[in-house]
Amino acid sequence: MKPKNQRLVLVVAAVVALIAAALLAMWGLRSQASYFYTPADIAAGKAHEGEAMRLGGMVERGSIQHLRDGVTIRFVVTDGKAKTPVIFRGIAPDLFREGSGAVAEGRLENGTFVADTILAKHDERYMPPQLGNLSAEHKAGKTLEK
Amino acid sequence: MIAEAGLAALWLAAGLAALQFVLMILALRSDFEAARAMRSIAVVQGVLTLVAFAMLLIVFARSDMSVLLVFENSSAVKPFIYKVAGAWGNHEGSMLMWVTILAVAGAFVALLAHRTSERTLLAALGAQAVLALGFYAFLLIASNPFARLWPAPPDGQGLNPLLQDPGLAFHPPTLYLGYVGLSVAFSLAVGALLTGEVDSRLARAMRPWVLGAWILLTLGITAGSYWAYYELGWGGYWFWDPVENASLMPWLAATALLHSINVLAARGALKAWTMMLAVIAFSMSMVGTFLVRSGILTSVHAFAIDPQRGTFLLALLAIYVGAAFILFAVRGASLKEGAPFELISRESGLVINNLILSVVLGVVFVGTLYPLFVEAVSGEKLSVGAPYFNAVAGPLALILAVLVGIGPLLAWRRERRQVFKRLTIPALLGITAVVITIILWPSMHILPRLGFTVAAYLAAASILPLIGRNPFRAPLATWGMVMAHFGIAVALLGMAANAAFTSERLAIAKPGDTLTVGPWLILLQDVTPTAGKNWTAVEAELRATRGSAVVTLKPQTRYFSDPPTETNESAIQTFWNGQLYTVVGKPDASGAWQLRLWWKPFVTLIWAGGALIALGGALALVGRLWRLAWRRRPDADWRRERYT
Numbered sequence: 001m002k003p004k005n006q007r008l009v010l011v012v013a014a015v016v017a018l019i020a021a022a023l024l025a026m027w028g029l030r031s032q033a034s035y036f037y038t039p040a041d042i043a044a045g046k047a048h049e050g051e052a053m054r055l056g057g058m059v060e061r062g063s064i065q066h067l068r069d070g071v072t073i074r075f076v077v078t079d080g081k082a083k084t085p086v087i088f089r090g091i092a093p094d095l096f097r098e099g100s101g102a103v104a105e106g107r108l109e110n111g112t113f114v115a116d117t118i119l120a121k122h123d124e125r126y127m128p129p130q131l132g133n134l135s136a137e138h139k140a141g142k143t144l145e146k
Numbered sequence: 147m148i149a150e151a152g153l154a155a156l157w158l159a160a161g162l163a164a165l166q167f168v169l170m171i172l173a174l175r176s177d178f179e180a181a182r183a184m185r186s187i188a189v190v191q192g193v194l195t196l197v198a199f200a201m202l203l204i205v206f207a208r209s210d211m212s213v214l215l216v217f218e219n220s221s222a223v224k225p226f227i228y229k230v231a232g233a234w235g236n237h238e239g240s241m242l243m244w245v246t247i248l249a250v251a252g253a254f255v256a257l258l259a260h261r262t263s264e265r266t267l268l269a270a271l272g273a274q275a276v277l278a279l280g281f282y283a284f285l286l287i288a289s290n291p292f293a294r295l296w297p298a299p300p301d302g303q304g305l306n307p308l309l310q311d312p313g314l315a316f317h318p319p320t321l322y323l324g325y326v327g328l329s330v331a332f333s334l335a336v337g338a339l340l341t342g343e344v345d346s347r348l349a350r351a352m353r354p355w356v357l358g359a360w361i362l363l364t365l366g367i368t369a370g371s372y373w374a375y376y377e378l379g380w381g382g383y384w385f386w387d388p389v390e391n392a393s394l395m396p397w398l399a400a401t402a403l404l405h406s407i408n409v410l411a412a413r414g415a416l417k418a419w420t421m422m423l424a425v426i427a428f429s430m431s432m433v434g435t436f437l438v439r440s441g442i443l444t445s446v447h448a449f450a451i452d453p454q455r456g457t458f459l460l461a462l463l464a465i466y467v468g469a470a471f472i473l474f475a476v477r478g479a480s481l482k483e484g485a486p487f488e489l490i491s492r493e494s495g496l497v498i499n500n501l502i503l504s505v506v507l508g509v510v511f512v513g514t515l516y517p518l519f520v521e522a523v524s525g526e527k528l529s530v531g532a533p534y535f536n537a538v539a540g541p542l543a544l545i546l547a548v549l550v551g552i553g554p555l556l557a558w559r560r561e562r563r564q565v566f567k568r569l570t571i572p573a574l575l576g577i578t579a580v581v582i583t584i585i586l587w588p589s590m591h592i593l594p595r596l597g598f599t600v601a602a603y604l605a606a607a608s609i610l611p612l613i614g615r616n617p618f619r620a621p622l623a624t625w626g627m628v629m630a631h632f633g634i635a636v637a638l639l640g641m642a643a644n645a646a647f648t649s650e651r652l653a654i655a656k657p658g659d660t661l662t663v664g665p666w667l668i669l670l671q672d673v674t675p676t677a678g679k680n681w682t683a684v685e686a687e688l689r690a691t692r693g694s695a696v697v698t699l700k701p702q703t704r705y706f707s708d709p710p711t712e713t714n715e716s717a718i719q720t721f722w723n724g725q726l727y728t729v730v731g732k733p734d735a736s737g738a739w740q741l742r743l744w745w746k747p748f749v750t751l752i753w754a755g756g757a758l759i760a761l762g763g764a765l766a767l768v769g770r771l772w773r774l775a776w777r778r779r780p781d782a783d784w785r786r787e788r789y790t
Contacts, residue, residue: 013497
């Protein structure tokens, strides 16, 4: 190959790689990205059954029930407007407790959210940005109650 | 006083960086004599940042609560090592560490780089000074680590307990050294683009830096993966968390650069391409720093939440990357392309390696930033997780692993021999692996099956470069390459075994109950309270038996008081053929405890492979440095290198 052709081939190869990456990423994102929903979104029918998604909100007080096998829990996630029942099998993470924020990964099955993973905030200062707004609303709600 | 001394050193260093930049402009306008001072200035600047960093370590070691940063991130009752490590376990301290490494790297370039031309070296020092200047400004304006607090409170707020772990104390410095090592490649590339001297001498001067940075990134990623594995208690080794991706992206770019730089060093080809990769590699380091340090991510690592800082870092990123790309666009086209090569040649093999790595980098980059982009544009929230990354990057990685076996067998410039004949045995091994997995485990998922196949093939193919010659006369760099490529096969085997054969058990047990997981019988003997220096815990005592082997494991759930936090401390027992991984959860009303147990056959090979890859890099680095130190006639370089 002459140097000039060689450079042309390299440039074409680089452009092809770039396009391939873009197409691959678009295909992947269309089929694999999971959206973040709040219970209100689910009540409004925005989420589809079976689709991988994240659910975020506050764990409602008094809602955590332990099933008889000891490792499955049921609880209700609320954002103040709507409620979604959640079922989770596993060890709930550090600082997962009633009245605090949580994000669950999983899918909707017959109106119940089946969680594969629960991400709770890891310490009192850390809050997932997606929950930041919710927490502000929650606090506002509390102030109103008073 | 100590904090003020640190701040003063930082201001002085910033002033020197500015001076260095002015001198570079003078140097490029041919006023040589004054610019020679740049070397000494770069060294003094490096020393000053070291002084500033040492001052920060001292205030942390002394728990000087009159310094705001110490108050916010430390407490008097912490173990000493975490007091010191707390200095970089926070935003300001870690940025100071960043700029310290940057300036010290600049000092070493000034001291050691005799290989490049004087003009390119001075231009590179100027570029390094501009980089440092931006980060000095960032520290002094937006994140002063030495700010005082008055009156001084009696005790601090503590360090996130997840970070109170020996692995994590050394994890960020390793990664930062890797990130910032790439800044030297960036500066040398910018310097060479400015002077137009992109040649194999430059590549040889750049190569030890790229290699060193790459080794540290490899170690950092491997150690970070193991940390997440045992500390988070989820049993996974890679979560495609944005912070993990932030370290993976520079690694991918550095891996591509490491391969293309060999073409430039040996053959003088791929000039523009290699300069581009040098710019991209450090850009990815800055993207990584931005992602982690701006706090825009949903992640356990994102503990700095402050939009002003994010904007500042983003502006720095845009300026540096933008300027480098503009420089590249202006100068890149005028670079003469070097020695030609044919379609089947070592050069082509490395180009294909670079293309695949670039595509992987592209899809990881898009996947990591897409949620941020969507949220900024439409306000919609989404997450891109393991399903995306495994689907798009997994097959590419397997294809790359197949090609890794072929590339090193090809000759430079043109290959006329029947290379594929040499791959007969590796190919047969791969086929054997497919057949065995189909017979023994017909229901195995496709990806682990392919993983076993490629691992068997690559383990054999990777050592071929040492076969058919006297292996002890092969250069160290060749040994390094073989070891790193073999490490890929080892890691792949570990991942496939973990994916295919892990047994998991999640159950509740009362003391005296027995559970089984994989080949193990596990008896919960007792659950007792225990305490450490700054935590209390409940500790389960498990007795695991397999045949005649008996081990005791003691997983804990720890409660830290400042800040109030719980962590699951997994208990892991390593055997030659796998790891037993146990976590204790919470008790239920009847006094039974949640236990989560895994038997993970050969999972340790994942990190052993990572360590082998890094060790291979280290061998190559020693070999290269040895040659650089002992070489007498620089013009004979490329001739020798052709045969390595």
